[in-house]
Amino acid sequence: MSDMxxxxxxxxxxxxxxxxxxxxxxxxxxDATMPGMIWGKVLRSPHPHAVIRSIDTSKAEALPGVKSVVTAKDIVDFSVGTPVPLGIQDMRWMCRNVMAREKALFHGHPVAAVAAMSADIAAKACELIEVDYEVLPWAIEIEDAIAPDAPILHDFIKFEGKPSNIAGTLEHKLGDIEAGFEQADVIVERSFDTRPVHQGYIEPHACLVSVAADGKTTIWSSSQGQFMVRAMTAFLTGIPQSDIRAIPAEIGGGFGGKTIIYLEPVAAMLSKKAGRPVKMVMTREEVMRATGPTSGAKSTVKIGAKKDGTIVSAQATHYLQAGAFPGSPIRGACGCCFAPYDIPNVYTLGYDVVSNRSKVAAYRAPGSPIGAFAVESTMDELAEQLGIDPLELRLKNAAKQGTKAAHGPVYPVMGYAETVKAALAHDHYKAPLGKFQGRGVASGYWFNAGGESSAQVNITEDGNVVVTTGHPDIGGSRASIANITAELLGIDYRRVSVLIGDTATIGYSNLTGGSRVLFASAMVVTQSTEKVIETLKGLAAKIWGIPADAVTWSDGAARPAGDNAGKFEPLTLEELAAKANMTGGPIGAGTQLNTTGAEGGFATHICDVEVDVDLGIVRVIRYTSFQDVGKAVHPAYVEGQMQGGAVQGIGWALNEEYIYNKDxxxxxxxxxxxxxxxxxxxxxxDNVIIEVPNPLHPQGVRGVGEVPLVPPLAAIRNAVYNALGIRFNSLPMSPPRVLEKLDAMKQAAE
Amino acid sequence: MAKLHVTTTINGEPTEFLCEPHHTMLDVLRDTLDLTGSKEGCGSGDCGACSITLDDRLVCSCLMLAAEAEGHEIKTIEGMADGDKLHPLQQKFLEMAALQCGICTPGVLVAADALLKKNPNPSETEVRYWLAGNLCRCTGYDKIVRAVLETAAEMRGAAE
Structure with a gap:
């Protein structure tokens, strides 16, 4: 465990x-190129819902400069009747999402792709492809998709025995909510809706793929998991995984949105047919039309409490948009929404709803911000009705070690109450507010995650260190791994190089996501480094002619211990590396693990806003995040996660939304x-990092990246209520909506 | 259509290239000249990841036709460091963790450099409005603004 x-x-x-x-x-x-490289472009559906009767690519193929054309016929077809899960995705939906098969299910759905000598020629060729569509009625919003006469996207999906756009449900149950509500003195029940928002990474999806005549395939792409890219591309093209080398490029932002692929299998088939490497780069418009976002949602929350503030019963129902294929994050919404609280009776129910929008992808704590917006907004109103400070209400009901959570676990050591206490004690919570200013608070939870990770730690001949892991670095994990390795070896961190291996050079490692990477990779790096230290001690023992267990390692050197202490000069890492050839050969060790022991993370946020009542603009004027991170291995990048998540939350709460037109x-x-x-x-x-170390992790790490996006939506909404006396139960609180509410309030007063 | 022949200066080097009339400066920098430090985040001048200077004026290279470079002087992120000596802004961004994924970083640095050349003593508000054309989705801007203000203070100190 880390210490001073x-x-x-x-x-x-x-x-x-x-x-x-x-x-x-x-x-x-x-940014990558390959010799002989050509350019690929995608033709996308101009309709939100249409049967594809036929596709004629002959004119496109005849255009000079065109080298290959791909349609759904070239992508492996997975029958809709048999699930083919891969991580959080199902290949039945993936094969239809990367290239529309029977139907186009959203405006922007890929229907064909072309590779040509230039991007201009490829784009021109796309225009020459003739697609015969039978346009169908469509449903965009949840209420349209679950209406009795709704157009059905997938006739094989049934709910209550009938074809439906409700693709699945999930529930968590604890105690007896009806009995619980009978004990309540105050019950607050409210409904909410949030809009879908895009992850908003600045780097559009892109890849460069080369498939050789023997099938050997190289993929250069940015993703949150090169092994995910390899596996999905293999499934969708039929190329064996062993023939695919997926190289992780630097990733220009992901936030969950790059835990899935769009272009790689298409580029692979274009490359295979053309016999040349193919590069594909999405435009921003393609990113917005056909990738991500996270779900829009409709939620109803009911919370009952006694007069003293003890919450006795809680219920939530969440409908989440999945986009064109099943798979919305109802687990995050239902599992996380009441997780900060010790409540004896809880029931949460989630509905996974498909509609004619792009398939949703993970976005930072998938589902949890949606659930937290509804619950934490209701908590604010409950506190007001009870006449209790909203943070005191949370503290009174805070989950603690031993609390049984509705989503399953009995909590181990955890730091939720610490985040609330720190917020209560912070000067931000007591600072005066001016006219049209308000303050709001909210809390949030994320499960965090372990899973598969691999690492290799090698000592170079000059006594420095190269660490290779299998996780794309999206939040500064390389810096944290350098810190940990340097600490264990007792050397300067600048002597440690940290690299991300490709699928051929490092063992299988699951996605970068779910706040799992530092948790998991620190475990495999620690074990590998400890093995290296054992080797180094053994080499020193051999040189000194003493037993290996009579050697200790500290400050970058082996030292004789016990009876031999002081008998030999310490042997440094450099000296041992230089002698390695004579004493036993190369020094290095690897570890491959399915890591366990990830424990949840909690945060509480305080937000101050000022509302421009003439323009309807809500401005966040002060913001402080309090988060239990377990252990901050690299504090500046922990703060970076907290700050970045808070601002994504500000966008979600105040402005971001897709505007669909009548078509x-x-x-x-x-x-x-x-x-x-x-x-x-x-x-x-501002950030307050709270460290309640995870006892199941060598450095005490919990996971940081997801939780910062969970509390902001409600914290900002509660602050706007505090400023204006208006409760926004629908996001975003954009200027037109704020003005509308202000006008309604003025008219009601007149 | 015949390609256009353009003679220009990029990061102090006399440079010639051929381009189509509709190609943007960003297209040519990235795909013809291998200067891939300038990034395309939107292609519509909204994200600032492709920021360069044209005769010391800050522009989005995705909104500039490549042919417009004729006879002018262009500077990109690749020209910001002096050999192996980083510019003070680059150094400060590293020290203060003002970058995460790094895709916006070249554009932010080019824009911040242009600001400090114009205004060596900007207020926080001036930094925020100057950089309002450079989207960053990772950092929440806090550490970027602090790094620019800190660099400005150090550069003023060094100049005295």
Whole structure:
């Protein structure tokens, strides 16, 4: 366990990948080239819902410069009747999402692709492809998709015995909610809705794929998992995984949205047919129309409490949009929404609803911000009705070690109450507010995750260290791994190089996602480094002619211990590496594990807003996040996660939404009209890092990245209520909506 | 259609290239000249990841036709460091963890450099409005703004 004697763990070292990124040399997905490379483009459906009767590609194929054309016929077909799960995805839906098969299910759904000598020629060829569509009625919003006469996307999906757009449900149950509500003095029941929002990574999806005549395939792409890319591409093309080398490019933002693939199997089939490497890069418009987002949702929450604030019963129902194929994050919404609280009677129910929008992808704590918006907003109103401070209400009901959570676990050591206490004690919570200003609070939870990870730690001949792991670095994990390795070896962190291996050079490692990467990779790196230290001690023992267990390792050197203490000069890592040839050969060790012991993470946020009542603009003027991270291995990048998540939450709460027109198409597929927060929209963001170490992890790590996006939506909404006396139960709180509510309030007063 | 022949200066080097009339400066930098430090995040001038300077004026290279470079002087992120000596902004971004994924970083650095050349003593608000054209989805901007303000203070100190 880490302590005050740490030299590198807990310090904000310079990230190993930093210099390449500030000089423009880091290579992202779209930055690679290969000899003989040609360009691929996708033809997309102009209709939100249509049967594809036929596709004629002959004119496109005849265009000079065109080298190959691909349609669904070239992608492996998985029958809809048999699930083929791969991680959180199902190949039945993936094969139809990367290339529409029987039907086009959303505006922007790929229907064909072309590879040509230039991107211009490929785009021109796409226009020459003739698709015969039978346009069908469509449903975009949840209420349209679950209406009795709704157009059905997939006739094989049945709910209560009938074809339906409800693709599945999930429930968590604890105690007896009806009996619980009977004990309540106060019951608050409210309904909410949130809009789908895009992950908003600045780097569009891109890849460069080469399939040789013998099937040997190289994929260069940016993703949250090169092994996921390899496996999905193998499934969808029929190329064996052993023939595919997936190389992880630097990733220009993911936030969950790159835990899935769109282009790689298409580029692979274009490359196979053309006999040349194919590069594909999405435009921003394609990203907005056909990738991500996370679900929009409708929720109803009911919470009952006694007069003293003790919550006795709680219920939530969440309908989440899945997009065109099943798979919305109802587990996150239902599992996380009441997780911060010790409540004896809980029932949560989630509905997975398909509609004619792009298939949703994971977005930072998938589902949890949606559930938390509904629950934490209801908690605010409950606190008001009870006449109890909203943080005190949370503290009174805070889950603690031993609490049984509705989603399953009995909590081990955990730090939720610590986040609330820290918020109560912080000067932000007591600072005065001015006119049209308000303050809100909210809490949040994420499961965190373990899973498969591999690492290799090698000592170079000059006594330095190369660490290879299998996880794309999206939040600074390389910097944290350098800190941990340097700490264990007792050397300067600059002597440790940390690299991300491709699928051929490092063992299987699951996705970067779910706040699992540092938790899991620290475990395999620690075990590998400990093995290396054992080897080094053995080499020193051999040189000194004493037993290996009579050697200790500290400050980068082997030292004789016990009876032999002081008898020999210490042997440094450099000295042992230089002698390795004579004493036993190369020094290195690897570890491959299915890691367990990830424990949940909690946060509480305080937000101050000021509302411009003439323009309807809500401005966040002060923001403080309190989060139990277990152990902050690299505090600056922990803060970076907390700050980045808070601002994504500000965007979700205040501005971001897709605007669908009457033709079922997105009218704002770009950064001008899909309004993510810009620098001038936000204040400095304060952070309080709380460390309640995870006892099941060598460094005490819990996971950091997801939780910061969970509390903001309700914290901001509660602050707007505090400022204006208006409760927004529908997001975003954008200027037109704020003005509408203000006008209604004025009229009601007149 | 015949390609256009353009003569320009990029990061101090006399440079010639051929381009189609509709090609943007960003297309040519990335796909013809192998200067891939400038990134395409949107292609519509909204994200700033492709920021360069044209005769010291900050522009989005995705909104500039490549042919417009004729006779002008262009600077990109690749020209910001002096050999192996990083620019103070680059150094400060590393020290203060002002980057995460790094895709917006080249554009942010080019924009911040242009700001400090114009205004060596910007307020926080001035930094925020100047960088409002550079989207970053990772950092929440906090550490970026702090790094720019800190660099400005150090550069002023060094200049005295």
């Amino acid at each position: 004697t740490n030299k590198w763990i807990g310090t904000s070292t310079v990230r190993p990948d930093g210099v390449d990124k500030v000089v423009g040399r880091a290579q992202y997905a779209a 079922g198409k997105v009218d704002n597929p770009g950064f001008l009209d899909y309004r993510m927060p810009v620098c001038s929209d936000v204040p400095m963001l």
